Amino acid sequence: MSHGVHDTAQARFAPGARVRVKPGRPERIAPMHLRTPHYVRGREGVVARALGRFPNPEDLAFGRPGEPRILYHVEFDQPPVWGEGEVGDTVLIEIFEHWLEEA
Amino acid sequence: MAGTPLPESVELLDKLVAALKRRGVLVEEDIARCQTQAERAQPETGARMVARAWLDPEFRALMLRDGTAAAEAFGVAMAGAPPLGVLEDTDRLHHLVVCTLCSCYPRAVIGYPPHWYKSAAYRARAVREPRAVLAEFGTVLPAGVQVRVVDSTADYRWMVLPTRPAGTEGWSEEQLAAIVTRDCLVGVTLPVAENARIAA
Numbered sequence: 458m459s460h461g462v463h464d465t466a467q468a469r470f471a472p473g474a475r476v477r478v479k480p481g482r483p484e485r486i487a488p489m490h491l492r493t494p495h496y497v498r499g500r501e502g503v504v505a506r507a508l509g510r511f512p513n514p515e516d517l518a519f520g521r522p523g524e525p526r527i528l529y530h531v532e533f534d535q536p537p538v539w540g541e542g543e544v545g546d547t548v549l550i551e552i553f554e555h556w557l558e559e560a
Numbered sequence: 561m562a563g564t565p566l567p568e569s570v571e572l573l574d575k576l577v578a579a580l581k582r583r584g585v586l587v588e589e590d591i592a593r594c595q596t597q598a599e600r601a602q603p604e605t606g607a608r609m610v611a612r613a614w615l616d617p618e619f620r621a622l623m624l625r626d627g628t629a630a631a632e633a634f635g636v637a638m639a640g641a642p643p644l645g646v647l648e649d650t651d652r653l654h655h656l657v658v659c660t661l662c663s664c665y666p667r668a669v670i671g672y673p674p675h676w677y678k679s680a681a682y683r684a685r686a687v688r689e690p691r692a693v694l695a696e697f698g699t700v701l702p703a704g705v706q707v708r709v710v711d712s713t714a715d716y717r718w719m720v721l722p723t724r725p726a727g728t729e730g731w732s733e734e735q736l737a738a739i740v741t742r743d744c745l746v747g748v749t750l751p752v753a754e755n756a757r758i759a760a
Contacts, residue, residue: 462628462643492713494660496687509643511715528714535709539688546707548687551714 460525462509468527469554474504476531477560478552490518493556496538497531497548501560505530508551527554597637598672603742605634606669606719610745611736614724623721624648631669641668645716647708649747654705655720656694656747658686659712666717670745677746687711697748720747727753 470476480499484491492514508530512523528551535546565573580586609630613620623630627644638644644666647655659665660683665673676682686693690707694700701707710718722744728736743749 462626492661494687494711494713496660508645508716514714528716532708535690535707542689543691543707546690546709548709548711550711551716553714 460510460512464510464525465507465527467510468507468529470504470507470529470557470559472504472506475501475560476504476529476557477501478531479556479558490515493552494550497533497550497552500533500538502531502533502550504557505532505549511553513553513555528552529554529557531557598667601636601667601669601671603670603745604737605631605636606666606742606745607737607740608733609634609669610721610740610751611733613721614728614736615733620721627719634669636668638668642715642717644669645718646721647710647718647747648721649723651702651723652705653708654701654747655708655710655718656686656690657710657712657718657720658683660684660687661711661713664712664717666719666745668717669719670742674742694748697743699749719745722747722751725751725753 478493478497478500482495482498483489506529508528510525510527513526514523516523530549531552532547532549534544535542535548536544538548577586577591581588609623612634613623613630619630619633622633623646627646628638628641630646631644632638642664647657649655657665659677663673663678665677667673682693687709690709691701694707712718722740724736725739728739739751739753741749741751744751
C-alpha cells in the first residue's frame with residue numbers, strides 16, 4: 458500500500474471532527490511500542506487535519522511490515538488534560554487513526 | 561557536548577559496525593555520507609528559511625504547505641528524512657515543540673538537539689506547564705497570546721516559524737537570519753531585534 462504526506466484520501470475524520478483517544482493501556486499486558494502518549498488516552502480533542510499515511514510504528518518497532526495508517530494532528534485543550542494551565546492553551550499531537558473514535 | 565565516549569562503548573560500536581559490514585548491510589561510504597549530512601545540518605539552515613519566509617510571501621506559503629519542499633529549496637537533502645512540518649506563530653498564537661516520548665527534532669534543518677531538549681525534565685514539563693518552562697528560558701509572551709504545545713509523537717518533524725519582531729524593518733535576509741537562533745526554531749525563545757544590533 459502507498460503511503461506518504463499526500464495520501465489522505467481515505468481519512469475517516471475531517472478537520473474539525475471531535476474525537477476521543479482510546480483509553481486502553483495495552484502495554485500493560487504485553488511489550489509494545491506505542492506512539493500515543495498516556496496523558497491523552499481517553500481524552501477528547503479536535504482533528505486539525507490529516508497529515509498523511511504512514512506504516513504503523515507499532516509493527517515496525519518489532520520488525521514486522523507496518524500497514525500504512527492515516528496519521529492526524531489532533532488538538533486538545535490543555536487545562537482538562539492536566540487539571541491546570543491557562544484557558545485557551547492547547548496541545549497538538551500526532552495520533553494514528555486506529556487510536557481515535559468519534560466523540 | 562558529551563565527553564569522551566567510554567572505551568567499552570567504542571568497542572561495542574566497532575563490533576556492531578563490523579557485523580553490519582560483514583552482513584552487507586552497510587559499507588564505509590554509507591557512514592561517511594551520513595556523517596557529512598549530519599555535520600552539514602545546523603540551525604543556520606532553519607534560520608535562513610525563516611528569514612526568507614519573512615521576506616518572501618511565496619516562499620512562506622510553500623514552507624507552511626510543504627516544509628520538506630522548502631528545505632529542499634535550501635539544498636537540504638530530504639530524501640529518506642521524516643517530512644518537515646512548519647508551525648506558524650501569529651500575534652495570537654505561540655508554538656512550543658517537545659517530544660514527550662523520545663527526542664524527535666527537526667535535525668535536517670536544525671542539526672542535533674541540545675541536551676535539555678532530550679532531558680526528562682523538559683519533556684515532562686513543556687507539555688504540562690509550558691508557560692513556566694518558557695519563563696525559565698526568559699520568554700514572556702504578550703498578553704492574549706495562546707500557547708500551543710506540539711508534541712512530536714510520530715512521523716513528522718516540526719519547526720516553528722516565529723513572528724518577525726518589530727525593529728527589523730528594511731533588514732536583509734542575512735540580518736534577519738542572524739536573530740533566529742536554534743531555540744527560536746523550537747519555540748522556547750523569540751527572535752529579538754536587539755540581538756543583531758549587538759552582533760553587528
